[in-house]
Amino acid sequence: xxxxxxxxxxxxxxxxxxxxxxxxxxxxxxxxxxxxxxxxxxxxxxxxxxxxxxxxxxxxxxxxxxxxxxxxxxxxxxxxxxxxxxxxxxxxxxxxxxxxxxxxxxxxxxxxxxxxxxxxxxxxxxxxxxxxxxxxxxxxxxxxxxxxxxxxxxxxxxxxxxxxxxxxxxxxxxxxxxxxxxxxxxxxxxxxxxxxxxxxxxxxxxxxxxxxxxxxxxxxxxxxxxxxxxxxxxxxxxxxxxxxxxxxxxxxxxxxxxxxxxxxxxxxxxxxx
Numbered sequence: 001x002x003x004x005x006x007x008x009x010x011x012x013x014x015x016x017x018x019x020x021x022x023x024x025x026x027x028x029x030x031x032x033x034x035x036x037x038x039x040x041x042x043x044x045x046x047x048x049x050x051x052x053x054x055x056x057x058x059x060x061x062x063x064x065x066x067x068x069x070x071x072x073x074x075x076x077x078x079x080x081x082x083x084x085x086x087x088x089x090x091x092x093x094x095x096x097x098x099x100x101x102x103x104x105x106x107x108x109x110x111x112x113x114x115x116x117x118x119x120x121x122x123x124x125x126x127x128x129x130x131x132x133x134x135x136x137x138x139x140x141x142x143x144x145x146x147x148x149x150x151x152x153x154x155x156x157x158x159x160x161x162x163x164x165x166x167x168x169x170x171x172x173x174x175x176x177x178x179x180x181x182x183x184x185x186x187x188x189x190x191x192x193x194x195x196x197x198x199x200x201x202x203x204x205x206x207x208x209x210x211x212x213x214x215x216x217x218x219x220x221x222x223x224x225x226x227x228x229x230x231x232x233x234x235x236x237x238x239x240x241x242x243x244x245x246x247x248x249x250x251x252x253x254x255x256x257x258x259x260x261x262x263x264x265x266x267x268x269x270x271x272x273x
Contacts, residue, residue: 012219018083018222022076022083023083026080026084029080030088043081047084048109051114052109054114057074076227095157096157097171098167101167137185140185141210141218144189201264217256
């Protein structure tokens, strides 16, 4: 029997809601899903459909408490299944590039649908972009943390039998939407590091620039926690509260950036004596 530890993705810090709630619930489904021969990509498509249904219900059913229970619950079921697809892929040796791209891109589709249902299309898409920038910071800070310590950031997929046409479409969509965010923020963080120091950053500087505290914060702004908070706001009849939290989250990340620049500066001064 595959254990939770065996299907867990190695990370510098854990997301509390995923570790305490969603991942253990998903683990209960790994065995039955594997025995049924369920492919992780089908799980992705199914939880995407649940997320879109929740968005439709949010848009059309804000009146009574009863009408809010269903979308709030669907969002949490979607999150359990979003944890399941990765655990199932790792447990059954079915990790693929197609699955990775599909999961990331379908999350954007669901997030955009939910936020557009709350705020309207224009403001909803702007909020979706802000949420994705927060998620990109999480991705980059974890990558930089691991690379600064000589660790492998992402293992290659176990399988390479992707349909090349599907993979090309998904990779192209990723390159259009996510890559510019990664280049923009990654370049900004690198320039800020270099501006903080009198010379080229050393390996010690990069370790000081990527403390685990950053990953602890960003991991706990991960998608499982985001959707848990959104579901709670939907249930309370105040989904706009969640949208208002996004600029606050961005502000926290900005403050952390300033803090880590000061940390590198102090460490460099201490080494120079």
